[in-house]
Amino acid sequence: MTRPLIIGLTGSIGMGKSTVAAMFEAAGVPVFDADAEVRAMQGPGGALVPAIEKAFPGSTDENGVARDKLGALVFGDPEKLARLEAIVHPAVAARREAFVIEHVGAPMVVFDIPLLFEKGGAEAVDKVIVVSAPAETQRMRVLARPGMTEEKFAHILELQVPDSQKRARADHVIDTGTNLEKTEDAVIALIAELGDSYSARQAP
Numbered sequence: 001m002t003r004p005l006i007i008g009l010t011g012s013i014g015m016g017k018s019t020v021a022a023m024f025e026a027a028g029v030p031v032f033d034a035d036a037e038v039r040a041m042q043g044p045g046g047a048l049v050p051a052i053e054k055a056f057p058g059s060t061d062e063n064g065v066a067r068d069k070l071g072a073l074v075f076g077d078p079e080k081l082a083r084l085e086a087i088v089h090p091a092v093a094a095r096r097e098a099f100v101i102e103h104v105g106a107p108m109v110v111f112d113i114p115l116l117f118e119k120g121g122a123e124a125v126d127k128v129i130v131v132s133a134p135a136e137t138q139r140m141r142v143l144a145r146p147g148m149t150e151e152k153f154a155h156i157l158e159l160q161v162p163d164s165q166k167r168a169r170a171d172h173v174i175d176t177g178t179n180l181e182k183t184e185d186a187v188i189a190l191i192a193e194l195g196d197s198y199s200a201r202q203a204p
């Protein structure tokens, strides 16, 4: 059986990636949510909790990883962030591979990966979709979130590949600067186009 077409879905903070991923899911495309996998493995009894406690003593409790505490420790300290990534990323990669095997026979699957360009992985997918909106729209969305500050937003942006570069490297860009209906129409049209490319791959 042919492996599904693997689509990497990415975009900078607040660009609407989660919303667009939900649109793919609603259209019947299986979506692997890297962030959700990380949260599950960092949650109560999660597989990564002991290793994270060992590397960052005091960063976990009975509810698993205290993400706000760990975030404050690692964002702003590249060496610590790299140490955390060395624990988290191989585990996510293993879950991703299991997901593909589970969906052999499906025409396509989406990997929702916030840091696809930042952390490598763009070469491990067949197509890259970048979700994007004007910078001012992104800014308004992000600053409206509870607990977000100008400083935190600026710092996260610094850690992320700029939107312009992501757009340039994408196979497809989904614009979320318009309304949800237009974005959904774009998602449906793209699924049809990618489905055609899958059929072509299967042709003898």
Ligand SMILES: CC(C)(COP(=O)(O)OP(=O)(O)OC[C@H]1O[C@@H](n2cnc3c(N)ncnc32)[C@H](O)[C@@H]1O)[C@@H](O)C(=O)NCCC(=O)NCCS
Pocket (backbone or CB within 6 Å): 012, 013, 034, 035, 038, 066, 067, 068, 070, 071, 074, 081, 084, 085, 088, 092, 114, 115, 118, 156, 159, 160
């Ligand atoms: C440090 C943690 C616990 C902080 O969690 P918290 O809920 O406070 O923040 P959240 O995950 O929402 O991240 C906030 C912003 O920072 C960005 N970000 C997260 N991890 C990283 C990273 N390794 N490098 C650059 N940016 C990052 C996110 O994309 C987001 O835009 C968490 O981000 C984490 O475990 N990160 C390491 C694992 C990782 O790389 N995850 C990304 C998906 S695989």
Ligand SMILES: Nc1ncnc2c1ncn2[C@@H]1O[C@H](COP(=O)(O)OP(=O)(O)OP(=O)(O)O)[C@@H](O)[C@H]1O
Pocket (backbone or CB within 6 Å): 011, 012, 013, 014, 015, 016, 017, 018, 019, 020, 114, 141, 175, 176, 177, 178, 179, 180, 181, 183
């Ligand atoms: N056309 C659109 N497409 C997508 N999202 C939209 C659109 N119009 C408005 N929005 C809103 O923008 C916000 C985007 O948030 P979302 O959580 O999807 O972003 P994200 O890129 O996943 O963010 P993060 O990387 O921070 O997790 C949502 O509140 C969503 O309702």
